[in-house]
Amino acid sequence: MSLYQITSLNELPPGARKLVTVAGKTIGVFNVNGQVVAVQNICPHELAPICVGRVDGTTLESQPGQMVWGRDGEILACPWHGWEFDLLTGQCLTDRRRLRQFEVKIVDEIIFIAVYS
């Protein structure tokens, strides 16, 4: 496993994303309200480039007829079919499949991700 330097916290403020190619993989690095996460740019459903999708909140589980909005900035929606994924866990909200996540290390404000090459 190797550590790859991606960018700095300064250049990736909350809400920002960066697509990088390391070790032959395209990876999206997202600053989710201060927490940096990295996921592979492949939707596990039909292999779409998920990391270009909308990052947003969503409607939370609620009683019929209630609309409760939440999780702003935590949900990545696939640009093809709109499947929503929790960026913090990689889990799809509606299917058992999940995003491939990579470990993120931050040293002196510099963001690294760990990838097996």
Next chain:
Amino acid sequence: MNDLAWIIDTDIHPYIDPQRVADFLPQPWRRRVQSGNAGPGHLGYWNPNGVRRNDIFAPDDSPEKGKRVDADAATMVKHHLDRFALSHGILNADLINVGLSPETDFACAFMSSVNEAIVTDWFAVSPRILASIHVTPTDPQHAAAEIRRWAAHPQFVQVLMPSGSRTAYGSRLYHPIYAAAEECGLPVAIHPGTEGLGVSGVPTAAGYPGNYLEWHTGLVGSYLAHLISLISEGVFVKFPKLKFVMIEGGVSWLVPVLWRFDKNWKALRQLSPWLIHPPSHYAYEHILLTTQPIEEPENPQQLQNLLAMMPIEKMLMFSSDYPHWDGDTPDFVGRHIPAAHRRQVLRDTAWALYRLDERTKNTNSHHASRLIQNLKSKIQNPYVPISNHELE
């Protein structure tokens, strides 16, 4: 206040910007209005992801960087057909919706112009681009004339109607359309998405669905109604060479509905005495389905079991629905089709149905050049003849 001001106006219309209203809306409705979908004015059902995919632009590392892939023929050929190893693609424009306008003269004129735009802007660019003749089913005579007007064009391969309708499509009102299509050797197809629009009926037999999820899931209802109507009213007895393509209506509902239809026919055949075979016989001889959106059960074997119950090798054809939000790629669909029938589903059935042998062979013949001359004079627009090497 002005002493003379004593009149009360009981109706003034202020302009209130919907985006200003959005400032006061809770989510997710603020997102909806910000996306431009405020409801009435078009269908109103809101897809939070947008009906068209977000990534419809050519990739950054291509010369077409940033161009819409779905908006011109050359970009589509390169970034959709070539990308997915598609030899041909059939265009079905979303504008088919206008065919359900209650303003019939406008709807007819509009649909004719859709066809002209396709010939001018799309066919002329590549012989790999095929299309449906878009017609207005609320005026069957006009639709039939439109079919005959274009049928000789080698790139128009079928007739397209919206699946939203005022009356189910077996009705004899529509038979002039089928007569023209059969005479011209063209299949008739329907495409969903207009249910509840214009003069079409309520989107479901149970009334109005409450959101896009309900509406979209229930679209299969109009397919069911059209299938039953077409068979029961004897369309395929009257037009024995007619093929009917049910685009994007799903696949796995068909067999159980036909079981029910056959069972009812055994008791009620005297109401449709022209049906000398069980209804499923006509379905399997005349109806074709397209794959997308292929059903995705948690246990994929269950879909395999369903596909094994119908002759998919002659009635199922690949479709991507590109660039709509629920589209499928060929490899994704291919994995769901048993290997023994994959070739038919991905290519052979469509090749035969749309007579592509004939269309691609005749492209340089005398007949084709006469045809092209004829079309040129008709629409007075440049038309590029098809060359054989482009078809390789």
